[in-house]
Amino acid sequence: MSRIAARFKTLATQGRGALIPYLEAFDPDLETSLALLKAMPAAGADLIEVGMPFSDPSADGPVIQLAARRGLKAGATVAGVLKMIAAFREQDQETPIILMGYLNPVEAYGHARFCTDAAKAGVDGLILVDLPPEEADILEQPAQDAGLDIIRLVAPTTSDERLRYVLSHASGFVYYVSITGITGTRTASAEALQEALPRLRAATDLPVAIGFGIRTPEQAATAAGIADGAVVASALLSTLADTLDADGKATDQTLPRVLNQIKDLATAVRAGEKKAG
Amino acid sequence: MADPAEQHSTAAQPNSLRHGPDERGHFGGRYGGRFVAETLMPLLLELNAAYDAAKADPAFQKELDFYLRDYVGRPSPLWFARRMTEELGGAKIYMKREELNHTGSHKLNNVMGQILLARRMGRTRIVAETGAGQHGVATATVCALFGMQCVIYMGATDVERQKPNVFRMRLLGAEVVPVTAGAGTLKDAMNEAMRDWVANIADTYFLVGTVAGPHPYPAMVRDFQSVIGEETKEQMQAQEGRLPDVIVAAIGGGSNAMGIFHPFLDDASVRLIGVEAAGHGLDSGKTAASIERGRPGVLHGNRTYLLQNADGQIDEAHSISAGLDYPGVGPEHSWLSDIGRAEYVGATDDEALKAFQLCTRTEGIIPALESAHAIAYAAKIAPTLPKETLLVVNISGRGDKDIFTVAEHLGVKL
């Protein structure tokens, strides 16, 4: 069983959803982001999304755009990101790592080579924002050969018919983009999420995580209760950005503040109960 | 021109180069496509269906023809540039006068087609990206014409260097949003327009200004711009009784070039030359020559030649001309380059400035700096070609918007 499947199975037996925090690799520098990554499981991360910086993140809002820019300035490369994951894997064999990014850096690295090297580094799944199933043939076989899940995004705009098509190309879990918009802007209401879930459940047996616009512990608990997991990205990246000094360098506040926020999120998610959804 | 419907009558042959793209939006099986977030996919599929339906509807074509004739001012003349021809002493130079269109460039051909489509689709709010501001002005113009809300994203750098167009757009009632991300040029404006679209899908139509972006934009914009080439074909037939030998057009995203090339793709005798902005020089590192100095990759929804570093991060482009300052190019051009049907070359900032002055001095036509790149290359090869060679340069726009930039480079204070 893959690390992703195993983790969702364990959480299901515990009767709770997953907290899935996001960090941007090399933000604001390799050392800080690796230290943050290593400390995340103890703070309560059940799975972790690691952003691979891209120069033109056209589906992301200002917070992730700035994080990507800091990461690139600090020298992030695809090879560098994979090395960072490998360093994390030396100490943690259980927490699933999902790489999230855009296609072009992967394409420049080489589709097959990327899948092989990512799996070797200890990556479990890929979310490539601008690679819809229609274009995914270039990556599906190499990913499958390497044992990597391709996690599919579905959106409120995805029709029932299209949902079946998209999910026939999904593995690992399903990422429900809860709003029509870019990251870090709006937040979906609990009612909207309640309404959306049955449609997804009817179309897949895969776990469902909700992302885009989840900021507070309450919102995370609600989403993780309704679905099987909650992704929190921009809220954590804003906190990190707030702790940087005038030159954009990490301070002694950077790790503690981001980790405390993850702890608060985890506490709420763990206290929440799973609702039938 | 007899019947306006004839403009669209050049039928493609069975193994024609004019059949692309395939249903996935791929040209030559490799370029183009739909590389966007899932939120946008259903919208692109809807747009595709709406465009196919419009294309098949004679009423749509009739409506478009009406606006092209009475509002845009088509057909545009094919002008024999006698003094420039004499001065250069070689090929016979003709100019396709797209600068005479309403709003001063070829951009309105496409914008008129898309705004009619947006209306058919029931959209009320239009967003668009712009570089030089010509596409933004064209878009703001049709939004004024039809009373629609208009938001134009423009790189902050371009807002600075294209002030007259910014003012025009605001006069026309558009909201112009300066984009400060990256170098503040066309690529960043495109990112921001896509972000707006994804957040406002219910009422918003994204009106792309060139033959790039996800399918169906490259094919649709090409179709709307092909009126340039269709007219050129007829006009050359009327004036010289034959096809032209060489067609030269500037390449930003590639829409004016694609528009004049496409009707000639199956006429193997016609040399098609796209002129990219070489900036400070093709090997200076400050260039916008995506085909000549880039490699294939994925940006803004399509696979195409891109200026990018070894790690797949997109480079900033450089050109004196804001409309060419883009690190990508339309995917159909990438394919035409690979198969050798069209040639792609560069003209530098300095060469464009010289050509700008040459055209103004010899023909009394002040060309856009974008078009001046095409003129520069035409002027370079014309003297090497026999006198009976028929060479057409696409004058994609007029240069009034550029006089401040040109004055500055010539050391003149206005």
Ligand SMILES: Cc1ncc(COP(=O)(O)O)c(C=O)c1O
């Ligand atoms: C006059 C003119 N020509 C050419 C271009 C370049 O665009 P394209 O390559 O799509 O024709 C522009 C873009 O702003 C323009 O304003």
